[in-house]
Amino acid sequence: MVLHLKIIGLILIALALVHIIFPRYFNWKVELKPLSLINRQMVTVHTFFIALTVFLMGLLCFTSGVEIIETKLGNKLALGFGVFWSIRAFIQFFVYSVKLWKSKTFETIVHIIFSILWLYFSTIFLMIFFK
Known part of the structure; x- marks a missing residue:
């Protein structure tokens, strides 16, 4: 981790x-x-x-x-970061309009990369908290 x-x-x-x-x-x-x-x-x-x-x-x-x-405070930070990045992932999928990236090659690539990053960040932080 x-x-x-x-x-x-x-x-x-x-x-x-x-x-x-x-x-x-x-x-x-x-x-x-x-x-x-x-x-x-x-x-x-x-x-x-x-x-x-x-x-x-x-x-x-x-x-x-x-x-x-390894620390209680660190785990609380991980939970906070996990919630933060989970909300950011939610916004990526449900707040930003599809019109911003659909049928646009560069914007679609950026959308996919950042979607993966937000989900990766969320997963790692929440795994640390829930270990």
Whole structure:
């Protein structure tokens, strides 16, 4: 399980760093312009804090796998992370519109990869808790 947590940690750190390109990739200068100032700033601030949270979660998994597996606090963290990523998987399948990826090769590949990742994260964390 420690190896799985190291792998998850590295993936989460990489995912957090990918957030750096979001404003340019999603053309936020143009796309967010019609929004009010508060809504534009909420999108950017929330994106920053999501990236920071994902980065810190990844760092914790990468550096403290044994503690997550072997301590009561670690097991509680694993349960919290398992619930978090399970909800994220639910959103992947039932909240995001199929129109965002259906019949689009790149978007479909991304959808499949992230669906697998969210389910993998959920499974590992919940297995740690329920062991």
